[in-house]
Amino acid sequence: MRIAVASGKGGTGKTTVAVNLAVTVARSGRQVHLCDCDVEEPNAAIYLDPQLGPAVPVSTPIPVVDNDLCNHCGQCAAICEFNAIACLPRQTLVFPDLCHSCSGCWLVCPEQAITQADRVLGEVSVGSAGSIGFTQGVLRIGETVVPPLIHTVKATVRGAPWVILDAPPGTTCPAVEALRGADFALLVTEPTPFGLHDLDLAVKLARGLDIPCGIVENRAIPGRDIVDRYCAEMDLPVLARIPFTRDLAAVGSEGGLLVDADADVAAAFTQLLDELVGLEARA
Template identity: 40%
Template sequence: MEEPNCHLFVPAEVEIRTEATVPIPEFQGSQCVGCGACIKACHFHALALLGNRVLVFPELCHSCGGCVLACASGALREAQHAIGHLEFRRNETVRLLSGILNIGHAMAPPLIRKLRERIAPGSTAILDAPPGTACPMVTTVRGCDYVLLVTEPTPFGLHDLKLAVRTLREIGTPQGVILNRADDESALIEEYCVTENIPLLMRIPFSRAVAEGYARGQRLLEVMPELRGEFERLLAKIGGNR
């Protein structure tokens, strides 16, 4: 959402670009009685009362509508606030929908939800989640049939993998691991997966050629076509977990 780059590997022009908005409270000064009910209702400190004027901080607002409901005098109403836009591309094999946050907007989950609303019911969709275990990642994976955790055999990779596994278990989403840049240190991840009973679904070897191809905008299978069978088996394994 902050800087999506999947389109670099999908050679196609943008066919549809739509603005994404969320409701933000707007102050109607003539009706305010200065009771402060809206301030008390907001758990995110997106409102401040100065005298008989309410200041709204859109960057902090979660668009829950609680302040508007709490205002008995009708001094607040909801207005649409732009947070980013959605872009749709397609070629002969792939349909790609990307969300791009506006510069300075800090909260990605509303835009992720807007994007997920565009997924056709019953269709197969691959969602590229942001790294980490913060709200954007949780918003992306919640409700998914299966989550692939891509990691690498380093202490940092293991640390982040453990956090992601705990998060997904809390949500109740099944998961498997893909080991990227697999090398002689792979036992670090393999032992953890065995201990935690997490399927290690695939290993992508550590290769300079892959990095060079990525820099040229080439997809993995264009550089290492011998992995096609591995990906086909991976898809079959995931399908069996749905």
């Protein structure tokens, strides 16, 4: 079962949920692999301290134009949906940051003036944290093309029946790539107006990708029911709650596991796992 842990905004606690869920799955005797897909700011390793193998560079092809061969017909620019090529009367320009590596430009070039060059996006490391398989992607500084690196992170998983995907925050292309192919999305939110607004965006993204989803309320405060009211309106299950306490905040800020620090939180994650096992059985 592939479970994407996502959120509409940063700072809601999705990595906290992802790592504590992975530990709970592993302690139940199940084989699990955690993928840190937040390649722009990966931090799951802080909590799990995995032993990682050598970092492997990840690249994507981009076009290189030989202006001596190019007749500036404009076919490459016409086929590009992302405006990554501009064909001028005497020169054809490539904008690598806009390129999605679709290969259309070099396939349609009548003069074979376009070749491919590898653009290094970042690196991926694979290892383990105890019995938990672990993959981490790290985007190269200054790089803007993220989805191919996330795709590579996800592709490293081999054979684990349970996969936890710690997705990047938000609802843009990186989050879409992380969620794509997931069996279920755990959407982490908090009982604030900003948290609720961005939860709604994440719900719309998951439903747009036809991925069933449930809610984990982090920093839950007794008597504050805005998350419950929203979930009732949207027919969404609240699968777990993590209370808002100073002690739990201190554990998280020190890189500790909540399931080791608080018995009630450990029980909540065990119940969350039971809910997910039930969903898998009914699928």
